[in-house]
Amino acid sequence: MEFKIVGGSIVTMSERGIIRDGCVIVEDDRIVDVGSRSIASRYHGYEEIDADKCVVIPGLINCHHHIAMGLLRGYADDLILTEWLEKWVWPFESKLTGYDIYIGALLTSTETLLSGCTTVNTMYHYSYDYNEAKALLDLGMRGVVGHVCFSWRREDDLKLIEHLYRVWHGKDGRIRVSVDPHACYTVDPNYLVELHNLCIEFNKKNPETPVILHTHLAETEDEANRVEKTFGVETGGSVVRYMDKLGVLDRYTVAAHCVHLSSEDISILARRRVKAVHCPVSNLKLSSGIAPIPAMLREGVHIAIGTDSVCSHNRSDMFETMKFAALIHKGVYKDPTVMPASLVLKAATVSGAEALMWRGLGVIEAGYYADIVVVDFRKPHLTPLYDEYSHLVYAVRGSDVKYVMVNGRLLVDNGCITTIDLEWLLDEAIKARDRVLERLHS
């Protein structure tokens, strides 16, 4: 289909900066022209999207998520980590069927999309029929889907990854897969290396559609200890150094959290071109701490942004996450100039695309994929306007999103989702929750 998005400020995230009273032309899955409003007249018969008094941005890219956990939001909060996991989250998850996972993933994705995010990087237990990939496909979103791997189920994992890769990698141009060791304290060193080699193999086969290695890294303080106790190996107190010595850190590595890092760790991440995913809301809620993002940026570490699951964020809203990312370091470092708005928006767009190694995302320019978000600025909290970056990071709410396009398809039209019946989904989510609770208490 062909669209012209007319009017408003186009925040291109390219060297062209912001085009005011602009126009974006879309044909099929691509952006084909970007300029001032006047170019609109060149394109006849294109469906027009009115972006007057709006701001047009590239679709936001959420680089760390577990979208399947949609049914667990608010099930348990304000608890110490072990109690939260062992008494609440894991027992609940053990009762989820594939269909429940699908409904949870659809629920989270719907919220994510309505809040202006078009691409999500997600990790969960893969199952054959219903899974996260199917939810993204059905909704029309773009995503990288991984199966979370643990030492204790290595054989099953490898079968599941093989299936995931075969069925889903490259699907519809919108789904890619990743290799996801859960973390270095739950995956033994041999298995870590094996998974890393699998990733390399995949990338030799299809260098055009890279497979990333998605993992949790340095989220909590005790990880090095846990590695040493569990696997009887030396870490020298640093999981980053340990993983680097195993040879599993490289530019394909997408490392969520990166909270507890020494300056040597930061240097390693920069040297290995690891993509660090900052998840500030989750890190606060689970008391993990505050990642040293300004120091990492100074040393040249690549920084993207993620929400983490709605269990530890409670809202899959990248706008809210950007605000936390922009503010928390100003308070901690006592410097209001760190993490300025434009840098944070870059982390949530351009740097997100680079982290996932997905070319053609994160920028509004001819040749890029038509993943576009139109934010309605005709609101009391967004009027008047001085600086688009400032409003986008500090004042916009996910609910201000008016139109969302993914791969040239209009998925959110005037704030409403077009590809699924929202009322059906909400009813299904309630029924799924009831079924899980029944299984739990029977």
Place this chain on the structure above:
Amino acid sequence: MEFKIVGGSIVTMSERGIIRDGCVIVEDDRIVDVGSRSIASRYHGYEEIDADKCVVIPGLINCHHHIAMGLLRGYADDLILTEWLEKWVWPFESKLTGYDIYIGALLTSTETLLSGCTTVNTMYHYSYDYNEAKALLDLGMRGVVGHVCFSWRREDDLKLIEHLYRVWHGKDGRIRVSVDPHACYTVDPNYLVELHNLCIEFNKKNPETPVILHTHLAETEDEANRVEKTFGVETGGSVVRYMDKLGVLDRYTVAAHCVHLSSEDISILARRRVKAVHCPVSNLKLSSGIAPIPAMLREGVHIAIGTDSVCSHNRSDMFETMKFAALIHKGVYKDPTVMPASLVLKAATVSGAEALMWRGLGVIEAGYYADIVVVDFRKPHLTPLYDEYSHLVYAVRGSDVKYVMVNGRLLVDNGCITTIDLEWLLDEAIKARDRVLERLHS
């Protein structure tokens, strides 16, 4: 008018806790009955508000604001404090007319109300014709309005306070006034004592409608130094101890920020029954630091919550502010059990009412004022529901607010403001901004 709000969970914030599938009956400005849905049938001819699949809460109370600054949102960000104030904020403010202040205040109040806050405690330069009080009155909101006092304009201040008190205190049952020394480093000790005495006088005259003393306290690290340098007095390094020795701290004192406190300071605030207003978002954005709220709560300091202006928060949304208040201390103290959701909601309702010494607010019970907010939970980010407190603090956005009632009057109806023409207001705000910029650059 008479209303019945039928269905949904009523989060009473009283010892009755949550009433599921409940009903709230309103007559004139008061709540007259609260119970299960079945009580609805007793009240005939009352206008019905459908709260099915909603959560009903007391109107949120924002205890520190400068609502007049609505035109400055996003005008300047990510700058060091002195540059921000001296090169940007103050020059802009010097060009504001009374009408601009009124429009700015109306703009902020509208956003505030749409986000579920019904009462605001605000401080700004008072002017006779157009001012913050008029904006709140016209919109239908409830508020405490103060004129900010500085040593350099003592005589003008005292005239303005006299006018503010005479014209506005008790107006329409919705407006009260406060006495607002800006801070102890901008108000000399004699003037501080004078203002405190004025507050005492007012309270002798009208003990039924208390006048609070609203000030900024310990927001930045260097305040004691500034007091010593400016006024040539000893502080012993503590502004709290200094103000206590002056005798100006008591249960009428509403102290915004309270970031830089020693344990002795905390004891003083508790002993004097000072009301501390936690403004976590502003404190992060301006790099003030992080207030020691968990320690203050342990010592018995009264804690309310405020946004501060949209210049330093960029969103007058108490839901967002509650989330920051709940999360930031979990991360800093590395303890996920501090600041649980129900405690944070209490700070934004019951404790806010107590801080402003406004009886009859913050609770949904018979006899209380009908300041009521209905939040629509039929959303993908609020479905399914396990715990109302968790969703209210961690997952609700201000934009989920469906109905807002203040003093028994329906001000937000199905998400739309009923008392002003929003389109007119947005146009006026843009015109006002343009006029100010023209004056600035001419």
